[in-house]
Amino acid sequence: MSSILFVALPLLFGFATPILSKFGKDGVAYTSMLMQVFLLYLAFDLLSSADFHVEIISIAPPLGISFVLNKASLFLVALFTFLITLFSLYYLSHRKTDAYENETKFFILSNMLLASSIGLVLSSDIFNIYVFFEIAGISTYILSAYKKTPSALEAGLKYLLTGAVASIFLVFAVALIYINVGSLNLAVISQSFEALPYNIKVLISILLLIGFGFKVEIFPLNFWVTDVYQGSSALVNALFSGIIVKAYLFVFFHILYLFLPSGEFSVFLVYLGAVSMLVAEIAGLKQTNLKRLFAYSSLGQVALVFTAFAMQNKEGIQAALFIVLAHSIAKFIIFFALTSIEKEHKSIHIETLKELNSPFLRAIMLIAMFSLLGIPLFAGFVGKFLALKSFAVEGMFVIMMIIVIGSLIESVYYFKLAGYMFIKGKKREVLNIGSMQKVVFVLLAFLLIFIGIAPFIVSNFLGDSANILLDAKSYSDMMGGV
Amino acid sequence: MFEFLNQPEVIKIIVTIGSMALFFVGLFGLLTRKHIIKIFMSIAIMESSLFLFFIGLTFNTNFIAPILDNTHVNISNMNDPIPHAMILTAIVIGMAVLALGVSFAIEYYKLTGKTNIDEMNEMKH
Numbered sequence: 001m002s003s004i005l006f007v008a009l010p011l012l013f014g015f016a017t018p019i020l021s022k023f024g025k026d027g028v029a030y031t032s033m034l035m036q037v038f039l040l041y042l043a044f045d046l047l048s049s050a051d052f053h054v055e056i057i058s059i060a061p062p063l064g065i066s067f068v069l070n071k072a073s074l075f076l077v078a079l080f081t082f083l084i085t086l087f088s089l090y091y092l093s094h095r096k097t098d099a100y101e102n103e104t105k106f107f108i109l110s111n112m113l114l115a116s117s118i119g120l121v122l123s124s125d126i127f128n129i130y131v132f133f134e135i136a137g138i139s140t141y142i143l144s145a146y147k148k149t150p151s152a153l154e155a156g157l158k159y160l161l162t163g164a165v166a167s168i169f170l171v172f173a174v175a176l177i178y179i180n181v182g183s184l185n186l187a188v189i190s191q192s193f194e195a196l197p198y199n200i201k202v203l204i205s206i207l208l209l210i211g212f213g214f215k216v217e218i219f220p221l222n223f224w225v226t227d228v229y230q231g232s233s234a235l236v237n238a239l240f241s242g243i244i245v246k247a248y249l250f251v252f253f254h255i256l257y258l259f260l261p262s263g264e265f266s267v268f269l270v271y272l273g274a275v276s277m278l279v280a281e282i283a284g285l286k287q288t289n290l291k292r293l294f295a296y297s298s299l300g301q302v303a304l305v306f307t308a309f310a311m312q313n314k315e316g317i318q319a320a321l322f323i324v325l326a327h328s329i330a331k332f333i334i335f336f337a338l339t340s341i342e343k344e345h346k347s348i349h350i351e352t353l354k355e356l357n358s359p360f361l362r363a364i365m366l367i368a369m370f371s372l373l374g375i376p377l378f379a380g381f382v383g384k385f386l387a388l389k390s391f392a393v394e395g396m397f398v399i400m401m402i403i404v405i406g407s408l409i410e411s412v413y414y415f416k417l418a419g420y421m422f423i424k425g426k427k428r429e430v431l432n433i434g435s436m437q438k439v440v441f442v443l444l445a446f447l448l449i450f451i452g453i454a455p456f457i458v459s460n461f462l463g464d465s466a467n468i469l470l471d472a473k474s475y476s477d478m479m480g481g482v
Numbered sequence: 483m484f485e486f487l488n489q490p491e492v493i494k495i496i497v498t499i500g501s502m503a504l505f506f507v508g509l510f511g512l513l514t515r516k517h518i519i520k521i522f523m524s525i526a527i528m529e530s531s532l533f534l535f536f537i538g539l540t541f542n543t544n545f546i547a548p549i550l551d552n553t554h555v556n557i558s559n560m561n562d563p564i565p566h567a568m569i570l571t572a573i574v575i576g577m578a579v580l581a582l583g584v585s586f587a588i589e590y591y592k593l594t595g596k597t598n599i600d601e602m603n604e605m606k607h
Contacts, residue, residue, distance in 0.1 A: 127571075130572075131571065131575070134575045137579070138578065138579060138582065141579075141582060141583075141586075142582070145586055145589075148589060148593075149593075150590065150593045150594050150604045151604035151605060153586055153589050153590040153593065154590065154602050154604045154605070156586050157518070157583065157586045157587060158602075160579065160582065160583045160586060161521065161525075161583070163579070164525050164576075164580070164583065165512065165525065167575075167576075167579070168525065168528050168532065171529070171532050171536075171572055172532055174568070175535065175536035175539075175565075178536075178540070178564070178565065178568075179539050179540065184564070184568075226605075227605050230605045231604065231605060292605075
């Protein structure tokens, strides 16, 4: 079966939604769910058959459009389809309680987001990456302004303004690459990029860093992130923090490894990531709005992934992919839980946790927070451990210090949250969670613990993925030796 | 008298200087203006300058349009069609994003009556 289905089916479904909605909202919801389950099956089928190749969509490379299916990209495709399937499962029982979110428009946007994030990961052509970058952008802008309240619209406007500026810098980079190299194919560019004049190379790298820097939420280009997370609904934040940031991060470093295999700017990027993490964790300390607080936590974790990716060695990338996995799952739990809390309490202030009366939700949130924090036996621990190991291997003890200090600061506000959750006091009535939602929560929490106890299930695979990502030569060989 | 302007090198220099000047006009507007619509206009100016820059640098006035037919089979003196295709796509995308942004701005104005981005601070309270 063809990998084009990963992009074509969600897009087709998204644009057929207005017609399908004639048959009722439930029909749309269940068809969308079915399609995502099918894509999930397809992703695991491709992964297990170990059928790694270049899929030509139109003309053969370097001229045409092609998708690269290797371990690294398929890992992310499988992760995204898995998460979006769980998102739909949660959404199916949540939507009846929220008038705004119970519209068929929502399916257009979530499916567009799925198609574009998979397209970003699979694409082997820098202009296609730009196109998917913009599709992802448009769907996220609308998702964040979805509720049409003043704060949601403000979040959407801020997201759109930064996104538009980011895309200008990306177009600039693409134009300069085409003028200097004469091709848009990543494999062709990777062969001649290092030989370009130094000034041009630095200019293109800076433009790419600014263009993607807005999207991968790196300091100082991440000023918009917390406002967007606070203004959008918690349900949508799960998609932002769990899926779309990871796609941008992957594609940025994928391009970096191909263009600069010798790692010229690696040290600079490592320090940039470490500083971002520290800034995010310190700023997160005094937050009282839960969505804003977890936005800062997301910034910190994403910066850690950025740092590990920027190491540009096998251990670093393996750690980064591991944190991507653990963080996406944990943030899905957290933001789903916040959605349930917001629905019941009509507020998302940190004080609402005191009144939260749901042992189930408290336990689930605690598991996710432990994993984010990096407590042993949870998936997050393995990720942080591998990351610290990779810095130690390279002798970067300053970075290790910064990461450890950042994690300590992070632990302060997680323990504060846990304290609020278990404080004795006036409680509300028991919060009702649908059985379908409970299944989603339990499945995600089980995965966090399971991967934490048995990390070897994925770590070898991620190590292979890291090797593949680093090997620029085999990438162009795969492309037919262009 | 102005024959020398027809040389490809001269055209490239003019295009580069002109489009970069336009780019910085847009960047200046983006950083200094406070009205949301003016910011969108600045973004549009920056985008257009890049389109001009890219097309200008890859276009050769001595070459012909890249259309293959019975009389034109030699592709060595044809302009490269890829930049044109790319820029067409980019124009469409840029326009869509701007239209979306303006529609957000209008909805926001209807609800709050604000157009100044410094006053957009719903999150602060």
